[in-house]
Amino acid sequence: MAGRWRNDLNWSDVTPEHVYLNRRQLMAGAGALALAGAAGPARAADDMEPNTWEEITRYCNFYEFGTRKEDPWHNAGQMTIDPWAVEIDGMVDRPGTYDLADILKGVSIEERIYRLRCVEAWSMVVPWQGFELADLLTRVGVQPGAKYVGFETLYRPEEMPGQRARILDWPYVEGLRLDEAMHPLTIMATGLYDKPLPNQNGAPLRLVVPWKYGFKSIKSIVRITLTDREPATSWNKAAPNEYGFYANVNPNVDHPRWSQASERRIGGGIFSPRQPTLMFNGYGDQVADLYAGMDLAKFF
Numbered sequence: 001m002a003g004r005w006r007n008d009l010n011w012s013d014v015t016p017e018h019v020y021l022n023r024r025q026l027m028a029g030a031g032a033l034a035l036a037g038a039a040g041p042a043r044a045a046d047d048m049e050p051n052t053w054e055e056i057t058r059y060c061n062f063y064e065f066g067t068r069k070e071d072p073w074h075n076a077g078q079m080t081i082d083p084w085a086v087e088i089d090g091m092v093d094r095p096g097t098y099d100l101a102d103i104l105k106g107v108s109i110e111e112r113i114y115r116l117r118c119v120e121a122w123s124m125v126v127p128w129q130g131f132e133l134a135d136l137l138t139r140v141g142v143q144p145g146a147k148y149v150g151f152e153t154l155y156r157p158e159e160m161p162g163q164r165a166r167i168l169d170w171p172y173v174e175g176l177r178l179d180e181a182m183h184p185l186t187i188m189a190t191g192l193y194d195k196p197l198p199n200q201n202g203a204p205l206r207l208v209v210p211w212k213y214g215f216k217s218i219k220s221i222v223r224i225t226l227t228d229r230e231p232a233t234s235w236n237k238a239a240p241n242e243y244g245f246y247a248n249v250n251p252n253v254d255h256p257r258w259s260q261a262s263e264r265r266i267g268g269g270i271f272s273p274r275q276p277t278l279m280f281n282g283y284g285d286q287v288a289d290l291y292a293g294m295d296l297a298k299f300f
C-alpha cells in the first residue's frame with residue numbers, strides 16, 4: 001500500500017440525503033425532481049452518513065454491562081476510567097504498565113469515519129477519534145518472533161454487573177495477527193464526535209478494526225500482549241463453530257444461524273431496506289492482500 005492511511009470517508013461525503021436531493025433539484029430544476037422521485041427513499045448500497053451520537057451511544061454491545069442494547073448506556077457510568085493504565089507485555093523490548101496519559105503523549109489523534117458491521121447483521125457509521133495501533137506497538141518495540149497481539153478488557157465485577165454472571169468467560173479477550181494489528185486502518189479509539197469516548201463505547205481506549213465483525217473491536221483495554229501463538233478470543237471460546245479468530249466481514253460466508261449477505265443500518269427506520277454487506281466491510285482494496293491465498297471460508 002502506498003503511503004499512510006487514506007481517508008475514504010469525509011464529512012463532505014456525508015451530506016444528509018434530503019440536503020443532497022434538494023441541492024440537485026435546485027441545480028437541475030424539474031428534471032432532477034422527477035429523477036429524485038424515481039430514485040425514491042431507498043438507501044444507497046454504501047450510504048456513508050454517520051449515525052447520530054444518540055444512536056452510537058445508546059445502541060451498544062458491551063456484555064460487561066448487560067446483554068440488551070441499552071444496558072451499557074444505563075450501566076457503564078459505574079466504570080472508573082481515571083486513573084487508567086495499560087499493561088504491555090510479552091514479546092516487546094519495553095514491557096511495562098503504561099499510564100494512558102503517557103501513551104497519548106506519544107501519538108497523534110486523527111478522525112476516522114468507519115463503517116462498523118456487527119456479526120449480528122446490523123451496522124453503523126461512526127466518526128471515531130484515535131491513533132494507529134502501529135504507532136504504539138512501534139514505540140514499545142515488537143520483537144522479531146512476535147506474530148500475534150492479544151488484548152484484554154478490564155475485569156472489575158464490582159463495577160461491571162455483567163461480569164457477575166457467566167455470560168462469557170471474563171475478562172473479554174481478543175486478538176489480531178501482527179500484520180493486521182500493524183495495518184494503518186487499525187486504530188485505538190479515544191473519542192467519537194470530537195468528544196471523549198463514552199464508557200458504553202469502550203472508554204477510555206478501545207480497538208477499532210473496521211474490516212472485521214464488531215466483536216473484534218474490544219473495549220476498555222487494560223492489557224496488550226505480543227505473542228507467537230494465536231491468542232484465545234472470547235466469542236471463539238464461547239461458540240467456536242459460530243465465531244472464528246479472523247472474523248473478516250464476508251457476505252459470502254453465513255453465520256450458522258443467519259445470513260451475512262445483508263445488514264440493517266441502525267437509524268434507518270423499520271421500513272428502510274436492508275443493504276448489501278460489502279466484502280471486508282468495504283475495505284477490501286486496502287486489506288485483501290493480508291489474506292492472499294487463504295481460504296476465507298475455512299479461516300472465518
Ligand code: MTE
Nearest residue numbers: 060061062063118153172214215217218219
Ligand atoms: N468489548 C467488550 N469488552 N465487551 C463486549 O461485549 N462487544 C463487541 C465489541 N467490543 C464487546 C466488546 C461487539 S459484539 C460489538 S458489535 C462492538 O463492541 C460494539 O461496539 P459499539 O457498542 O461501540 O457499537
